[in-house]
Amino acid sequence: MVEIPPPAELSRLAALIGGEATLRLIEAHGGTRIFVPARPNQGHPLARTIGLEAARALAAEWGSTWLKVPLCRHWRVRVYRARGESYKAIARRLGMDESGVWRILHAARMTGEARQTDLFSET
Missing domain, CATH: 1.10.10 (Arc Repressor Mutant, subunit A)
Structure with a gap:
């Protein structure tokens, strides 16, 4: 579990998918842009990285767009x-x-x- 609150630049993302999923997303894709599918399924790489529930929450906000993942x-x-x-x-x-x-x-x-x-x- 993430004990240190995320910086302001991550507040929206962390509020949406949670601190742990945010950390896993940054560890896997920090410094790059990723495409967020409109409807991720369990087998999608994003869902395997951050979990299906978090991937779906991300898709609800940024589905079918590119998301720049900071290094933090x-x-x-x-x-x-x-x-x-x-x-x-x-x-x-x-x-x-x-x-x-x-x-x-x-x-x-x-x-x-x-x-x-x-x-x-x-x-």
Whole structure:
């Protein structure tokens, strides 16, 4: 289950098919355009990827059109880390280096590193 809410650019898609199906769609087709059939069946590649119910919901909204699937690397980095994946595994999965993973997580305050205290604070 996706624990990290999707970014605004995915809100419509995630509301329509759910967070997990959205993640599977991005993992399979991120960075490309896919044709959404008007009436997908169980054997259609889209239904096999995201599930028949999600494919039908997608078809109700975008049937017989092309859908651009974003990469959403920042969101996926945070999702994978929240699931306990290592920086190395995430970097390999997304085709980026570990320092890029760290930068994304650091910006999201998800690095798990203790914050340095102020040496001169009065606490």
